[in-house]
């Protein structure tokens with residue numbers, strides 16, 4: 001560990017964590033910074049997966065008009081620091097002689113982050129932030145107010161930074177230091193946020209239902225899991241819907257304002273009754289069905305439209321599911337409860353208002369964007385819509401001069417649907433548990449952009465998940481040059497029926513194994529399919545149905561890569577593909593086939609595969625070369641076609657042999673080819 005005193009001394013002297021700080025350029029102490037970089041470099045030089053973005057450095061030229069630089073860099077390797085020093089040097093920053101070193105190592109589990117913040121018009125950065133995580137705790141940024149119970153849960157597991165009302169720029173700067181972000185509906189989690197995170201952001205928690213403020217495609221592309229809290233605010237939203245319905249029908253808000261203004265207008269505020277009226281619920285999900293249940297209790301006739309809702313659920317509470325046109329044309333009241341999607345955007349518009357009964361009343365506690373707000377103003381003015389009660393708006397907060405908000409027939413609340421004490425505590429707990437679980441690597445039940453795999457399925461598949469990733473890793477390392485992988489076939493041999501074996505997780509792990517050794521991309525369940533597609537890798541899956549006991553989920557997994565050359569010709573099967581096959585034995589993944597050769601080695605450590613002419617003494621010869629170099633052999637297995645013919649020897653090694661040792665093995669006369677594979 002780098003002594004904390006060193007870090008604090010360095011940070012006290014030149015690293016500032018306050019984004020509001022502005023320092024004269026002379027306070028940027030280059031030699032000390034360089035020394036610190038070098039010290040980090042010394043400790044981290046084994047780690048090669050640098051994430052760099054040198055575009056950011058160009059901002060040093062002072063072209064940015066922004067008060068702070070928009071970019072943060074996150075890295076976890078010396079390569080970055082090396083580049084950083086090289087770049088800085090090339091930009092005439094002088095570094096002292098790199099003679100200083102420290103005798104301990106930085107904790108590599110944590111990331112380092114460098115943010116450059118040039119002053120408006122400055123020629124070079126005034127403040128450089130370097131923060132080194134000295135403990136393994138993840139950092140969670142809570143960007144909107146969250147209930148105390150949720151914060152308490154988060155704080156038991158993570159460093160929690162509650163920073164509200166951040167500008168996009170501030171969020172983008174902060175995010176590179178965070179492993180998780182929690183928001184409500186008021187924060188736009190845009191592509192820029194994911195890009196600025198530099199890969200550190202692992203989970204976005206939406207403390208509520210609607211995820212229309214999170215760029216899901218960008219999250220997925222960046223391998224960032226998005227989880228929400230879908231249940232805890234349902235009742236609150238439904239109650240608010242009913243509150244708005246009743247308040248609108250009886251002019252409560254307008255009458256209240258009038259009384260407070262000293263007036264007594266009993267004739268002006270005559271309302272309409274709810275009993276016996278038809279309410280059309282659009283979107284019969286959690287909130288919609290709770291609204292329907294309550295409206296039935298008020299004596300209303302409730303119909304609903306939802307293309308995906310099961311009719312029996314509606315029937316169970318006495319609601320008839322009807323078409324969209326029937327719903328809107330027969331309703332006295334319409335209550336909106338669908339998500340904002342491309343299909344629902346402006347679903348109420350001039351055309352659909354024209355189909356409604358004259359004098360219809362509309363409640364919206366879903367999302368402002370499902371109504372064309374200009375069309376609603378027109379419909380209110382023309383009398384098609386008698387009144388509207390709105391909790392949500394296209395733009396929040398809406399412009400002060402919004403015709404809709406100021407309309408006397410509109411009752412408005414500032415997105416209060418989920419805002420009850422009870423709902424906020426519930427949502428906070430729900431999201432904190434989901435985020436902590438996700439940071440622990442558990443599959444979240446409320447994941448929005450990843451397949452949900454129940455925990456019992458996960459624990460059953462665990463050894464096969466390891467096997468899948470390792471087979472992917474082995475297969476891609478067998479490809480000559482490692483690249484050019486386009487066609488991959490995965491075969492699962494199983495006695496389970498297709499609907500009893502979820503292979504999405506296995507496919508994702510094979511993809512991870514295939515991609516990670518040949519790129520700097522981090523692949524997980526979230527971005528596996530995207531990453532494969534982006535690289536033009538087509539993965540097809542096939543099942544061999546075995547007549548065996550279905551107790552064991554899988555007998556073996558086979559990975560084949562077609563249309564490539566191999567670094568190890570023996571890995572090519574009779575049908576011309578690179579082929580590796582593995583099984584789980586006693587809970588441990590084993591490699592059981594390479595090309596057409598049967599082998600049997602546990603997939604731990606690394607492997608040397610070597611093809612030889614089968615003859616006595618080979619194991620001893622290879623073993624002694626490795627022994628000379630003090631490389632520990634964990635196992636050996638020989639698979640041969642026939643005695644004294646070709647054989648493939650698989651040797652498991654705990655350490656990586658040096659090139660010379662591998663060459664010595666290759667020079668043994670009977671050895672025809674060999675390859676070293678890292679797991």
Ligand SMILES: NC(=O)c1ccc[n+]([C@@H]2O[C@H](COP(=O)([O-])OP(=O)(O)OC[C@H]3O[C@@H](n4cnc5c(N)ncnc54)[C@H](O)[C@@H]3O)[C@@H](O)[C@H]2O)c1
Pocket residue numbers: 209210211230233234237282283284285286287288305306307308309337338339340343344365366367391392415416417418419
């Ligand atoms: N105002 C608030 O504070 C507040 C609080 C909670 C929820 N919400 C919003 O309310 C909405 C519903 O939340 P929920 O928890 O009930 O979600 P949900 O997913 O349980 O229900 C949404 C329903 O809409 C249906 N749907 C989808 N497309 C549709 C379409 N084209 N036409 C009709 N129905 C369609 C779905 O099938 C689903 O049944 C969301 O937009 C959510 O963001 C707002």
Ligand SMILES: O=C(O)[C@H](O)COP(=O)(O)O
Pocket residue numbers: 184185186207208209210211233415417418419
């Ligand atoms: O989608 C939701 O859960 C609601 O709109 C609540 O949003 P909020 O968390 O911003 O109150």
